[in-house]
Amino acid sequence: MSDFRHKGIYILxxxxxxxSLLAGFMGLMWAVQGRFELCASAILVSCLCDGLDGKLARMTKASSEFGIQLDSLVDLVAFGVTPAAMIYLWQTQHLGRTGLLVSFAYLACGALRLARFNVSAMRSPGGGKKFFVGLPIPAAACLLATLVLFAARLPEGALQAVLPGWCVGLTLASGLLMVSKVRYASFKDLEAVKAHPYTMSVAVVLLFVLMASEPRMLGFFFFLAYLFSGLAYTYAVLPLRRGTFLRGLTSR
Structure with missing residues (x-):
């Protein structure tokens, strides 16, 4: 019985x-059919499942090399192939070869990002780091998915004038940031939650209320803010911290 329970912990x-793979596959099918809002929703569902499987693996201490490789392959489909196809079929195909190359560049950067993450995970397994190096591919996929949902709120004239440029810019930016060395918060460190449980609880409730009030609009701006947060931390906050540290060393 104990052996069965042990195997069940790893299977869950x-x-x-x-x-997550099923949601990503369904999203790909909907993208091919031109049902882009359903495809975007499937990507978000896949991201939720991806977050839950990682959380369960850490809670039950059931992470394994097999699980890491499986998760990476699923992520490439759900957050690489599906968003790239969605953006191409939705907007960038109108740009011809340029649109195809932009979507492929996103997919290629996502594959490189996952390969780099796998190598670092094998070198330091279970390392609960505070930051990711490079934009996580689920966040990049959710940014593109929420862009599709947000676009439904734009006026028809603005939709045709603004969206092609937005799609090219955001797709390229998210792809390049995935393979960059920009640091992004991983939200795996619970020290802040333990230190300020009441404040964090209130913040989570307020964030949930805001997201529920305007999910299409605020979801896109949330992931857009996350994209810029890494740039701000890496190129504004970190240099200031290093400068303060060096000044402290020279004053001794």
């Missing part, structure tokens, strides 16, 4: 990983 995270 992989079930959520498989659910």
């Amino acid at each position: 995270p992989n079930l959520f990983t498989t659910a």
Whole structure:
């Protein structure tokens, strides 16, 4: 019985990983059919399943090399192939070869990002780091997915004039940031939550209320803010901290 329970603990995270793959596959089918809002929603569902399988693996200490490789393959489909196809079929195909190359560049950068993450995970397994190096591919996929949902709120004239440029810019930017060395918060460190449980609880409730009030609009701006947060931290906050540290050393 104990052996069965032990195996069940390892199977449970992989079930959520498989659910993420199913959502990504359904999203790809909907993108081909031109049902882009359904495709965007499927990407968000896949991201939720991806977050749950990682959380379960850490809680039950059931992470394994097999799980890491499976999760990486699923992520490439759900957050690489599906968003790239969605953006191409939705907007960038109108730009011809340029649009195709932009979508492929996103997919290629996502594959490189996942390969680099796998190498670092094998070198330091289970390392609960505070920051990711490079934009995580689920965040990049969710940015593009929420862009599709946000676009439904734009006036028809603005839709045709603004969206092609936005799609090219955001797709390229998210792809390049995935393979960059820009640091992004991982939200795996719970020290802030333990230190200020009441404040963090209120913040989470307020964020949930805001997201529920305007999910299409605020979802896009949330992921856009996350994209810029890494740039701000890496190129504004970190240099200031290093400068303060060096000044402290020279004053001794």
